[in-house]
Each structure stands twice: as C-alpha cells, then as structure tokens.
Amino acid sequence: MNLAMRAVFDLYDKFPDSRRINIKYSGRFKDLNANVTYTSREVVFNLSKKWLEFSEELRVGLIQTLAVRIYKLNSQSLEMDLYEKFVKNLPKFAKIDKSDELLEDSFKRMNKIYFDENLTRPNLVFGADAFTKLxxxxxxxDTVLISNIFKDNLELLDYIMFHELLHKKHGLKKTKSGRSIHHSKEFKLEEAGFEDKDIERKLRNFVRKKRVKNWFGF
Ligand SMILES: [Zn+2]
Incomplete structure (x- = not known):
C-alpha cells in the first residue's frame, strides 16, 4: 500500500470507491504545494518533493485533507489536525506558541517527575476526539498532540503526555533498512517506569466508555 492509499483507508476505514489511489512527488511545485487530480479510474495526490523532508504523519494529514474534498466524505483525524496546525504555524515554524493550560501543567508535572526537568517545552495542542490514536x-x-477526550481526566492525560514526551526524548530511530522504530526496547523499558502500574487498564476502560458515549451521542 502506498502512503496515499494508507491515508485514505485510515481516514474512512475503507476505500471510498474502486479508483486506484496514487502518490507522486514532483520537483515542479513551488515550496510545499500539493494538489490532487483524478480520472474515472485513478486519484493521484501530487506533492512537492519538499514534502519528503517532513514526517509521514504530516504527509498523511495533508493527503487526508485533500481526500475529504475529492471524496466529499467528511471525517477527521489527528494527522489532519496536525497538518492544519502545521500550516497555520508555517511562518513561525518550530516556534513555541501558547497552549492550553491543562497541557502546560501536565507537561510540567511529567517533566519534573520523569525527566528531571531536562526537556524543553514542546508545542502542546489538543486535537480532535480521537479514540484510536490518542x-x-x-x-x-516539536509538537505533542493529544486527543480531546483527555480534557477531563488528568491522570490519563499525564500518562499520554509521558508517552509522547518519551518520543521527544528518544528521537527518531531507524532500522538499517530505513524503517522508523517508534517504540524501541529502551523506550518501552522507560515507559514501564510509570508510577501507576494499573494505568493501561484504566486507559482502556476510559476509552471504551468514552467511545460508547460518543457512539450514542450523549
Ligand atoms: Zn508512541
């Protein structure tokens, strides 16, 4: 599956129609431009080559944002939030901006308890109500993005924050063949040092309840 196929599939949990989905990186675009073209048989996402310097998550967000227009099917993902925020912040790229107090406090707590206050503050943002990618x-x-559903549960917010900060600390690691390693052995070992050993169970329960609530619309 190419990246565009994966982005579309992840957004809708299916392929919206039978057309082929392709991605092309082109040198003829200026800056970070992109567009989508289609025929009755194929949908092609055309991205400027410059996009290759950016993470897959961000490119997925871009493709999904274009996909919503093409397929005229609404859906939302954390990657789309990330992309939207990225675009908004392009002029002051990588500059720290103001964020929600809840996130700020959570960052401070986790930084103090688990990182000896060694981490610099990343951009902190709440994203959409996501239930799979938390x-x-x-x-x-340098952005931590956390699903909105944790706004009313600080304990779990801290745990998610801790996890994402571990990503910041450990950086991007790649295998010899160039695949990204997201959760290395050292990462998992450090993650297991979280104080509350029952936190994974609490997280699962919380997400399940929230999801049921959301499903029934209350
Ligand atoms: Zn992770």
Missing part, C-alpha cells in the same frame, strides 16, 4: 509526537515541529 496522542502523537511530531518531531519535525
């Missing part, structure tokens, strides 16, 4: 760390923009 948080994300974007290396390129």
């Amino acid at each position: 948080g994300h760390y974007e290396h390129q923009t």
Whole structure:
C-alpha cells in the first residue's frame, strides 16, 4: 500500500470507491504545494518533493485533507489536525506558541517527575476526539498532540503526555533498512517506569466508555 492509499483507508476505514489511489512527488511545485487530480479510474495526490523532508504523519494529514474534498466524505483525524496546525504555524515554524493550560501543567508535572526537568517545552495542542490514536509526537515541529477526550481526566492525560514526551526524548530511530522504530526496547523499558502500574487498564476502560458515549451521542 502506498502512503496515499494508507491515508485514505485510515481516514474512512475503507476505500471510498474502486479508483486506484496514487502518490507522486514532483520537483515542479513551488515550496510545499500539493494538489490532487483524478480520472474515472485513478486519484493521484501530487506533492512537492519538499514534502519528503517532513514526517509521514504530516504527509498523511495533508493527503487526508485533500481526500475529504475529492471524496466529499467528511471525517477527521489527528494527522489532519496536525497538518492544519502545521500550516497555520508555517511562518513561525518550530516556534513555541501558547497552549492550553491543562497541557502546560501536565507537561510540567511529567517533566519534573520523569525527566528531571531536562526537556524543553514542546508545542502542546489538543486535537480532535480521537479514540484510536490518542496522542502523537511530531518531531519535525516539536509538537505533542493529544486527543480531546483527555480534557477531563488528568491522570490519563499525564500518562499520554509521558508517552509522547518519551518520543521527544528518544528521537527518531531507524532500522538499517530505513524503517522508523517508534517504540524501541529502551523506550518501552522507560515507559514501564510509570508510577501507576494499573494505568493501561484504566486507559482502556476510559476509552471504551468514552467511545460508547460518543457512539450514542450523549
Ligand atoms: Zn508512541
């Protein structure tokens, strides 16, 4: 599956129609331009080559944002939030901007307890109500993005924050063949040092309840 196929599939949990989905990186675009072209048989996402310098998550967000227009099917993802925020912040790229107090406090707590206050403050943002991807760390923009559903549960917010900060600390590691390693052995070992050993169970329960609530619309 190419990146565009994966982005479209992840967004809708299916392929919206039977057309082939392709991605092309082109040198003829200026800056970070991109567009999407289509025929009755194929949808092609054309991205400027410059996009290759950015993370897959960000490119997925871009493709999904274009996909919503083409397929006229609404959906939302954390990657799309990330992309939107990235575009908004392009002029002051990688500059720290103001963020939600809840996130700020959570960052401070985790930084103090687990990182000896050694981490610099990343950009901190709440994303959409996501139930599968609960948080994300974007290396390129130094941004921690956390699903909105944790706004009313600080305990779990801290745990997600801790996880994403571990990504910041450990950086991007790649295998010899160039694949990204997201959760290395050292990462997992350090993650297991989280104080509350029951936290994974609490997280699963919380997400399940939230999802049921969301499903029934209350
Ligand atoms: Zn992770």
